[in-house]
Ligand SMILES: NC(=O)C1=CN([C@@H]2O[C@H](COP(=O)(O)OP(=O)(O)OC[C@H]3O[C@@H](n4cnc5c(N)ncnc54)[C@H](OP(=O)(O)O)[C@@H]3O)[C@@H](O)[C@H]2O)C=CC1
């Protein structure tokens with residue numbers, strides 16, 4: 175099948191291109207760029223030299239829906255937030271299948287989108303056709319979708335970590351605390367003082383406290399899962415590494431969980447059972463917790479759980495690679511589901527250690 179990538183020169187786009195080499199059913203027939211059209215992708219990224227036999231046209235093209243529709247059947251969008259919303263309606267009109275990595279179409283409520291993204295919400299007509307692509311939870315809808323809105327990187331790590339607890343009423347839906355840390359690739363390739371080596375190395379800081387745009391995405395998904403309003407305090411941190419997100423989450427046990435005498439061991443068994451059939455979610459043994467290294471360069475989400483009996487709190491630690499399960503890997507996982515292929519096609523590998 176022929177696919178295209180719009181925004182291929184960015185981190186999400188180039189990661190998609192890297193993974194698609196491993197995919198047996200894919201030819202990449204269109205590479206779109208806003209500011210570098212006309213250049214060859216191997217000139218922009220010389221590490222690709224001699225590796226692009228699966229790309230039928232390696233020259234970066236201008237972004238034009240008519241041209242894209244002539245060349246491919248499905249297109250991945252990996253653009254800054256606020257840009258894909260102007261493109262998606264045109265692409266869908268041309269009967270293209272679309273997987274969007276940006277946040278434009280994730281939030282259903284326009285006023286909430288505008289409040290957190292500080293940008294105009296997109297055209298509702300496109301969104302109504304879109305499916306939130308957290309594959310493990312929305313597989314049936316993704317399989318039927320022509321437009322998938324791929325989840326954000328932090329929300330992927332948080333949702334996979336907390337959904338089992340909320341779904342089974344084991345923690346209170348309000349007062350959840352999420353302390354998350356991301357490597358700098360999460361901020362994209364654009365030059366910015368905040369991600370300079372000299373600013374980031376030997377330092378760690380919290381940012382967008384009480385104001386991060388992933389907060390409503392997390393709450394919307396978890397409310398869909400529980401049928402209740404979910405309230406979280408989400409604090410992201412930037413840490414001096416390139417890839418990876420580690421989210422540490424705290425929830426208060428419910429009466430139900432207390433009556434069950436939930437322990438770390440029984441909670442670990444519950445998570446193991448919950449995700450038993452999931453290829454990309456791996457539960458650590460009781461007493462053992464993930465490191466971002468365990469998922470580096472892979473589509474895995476690793477989760478460790480603990481019940482702190484003294485404070486009646488559950489602690490969940492989840493790790494993903496923001497570029498893979500948090501972006502390109504999950505997008506390809508969704509494409510596999512849309513086409514009825516084995517979900518792990520092209521994205522099954524082992525992390526690099528060390
Ligand atoms: N990085 C990550 O870990 C994750 C990112 N995301 C989301 O994915 C999207 C892409 O992120 P990322 O790859 O990191 O970002 P980058 O900044 O690295 O890349 C953005 C791309 O968009 C293109 N672009 C910039 N401005 C415009 C414009 N006005 N019109 C069309 N194209 C434009 C650039 O291409 P060119 O200059 O060639 O025109 C570039 O290729 C974002 O919405 C991000 O929030 C989601 C999950 C994780």
Ligand SMILES: CC(=O)N[C@@H](CCC(=O)OP(=O)(O)O)C(=O)O
Pocket residue numbers: 255275276277278325326327356357358359360361362387388410412
């Ligand atoms: C480290 C870092 O800066 N990460 C970015 C993640 C951006 C992202 O993925 O944004 P959308 O999913 O909302 O498009 C951030 O915190 O804004």
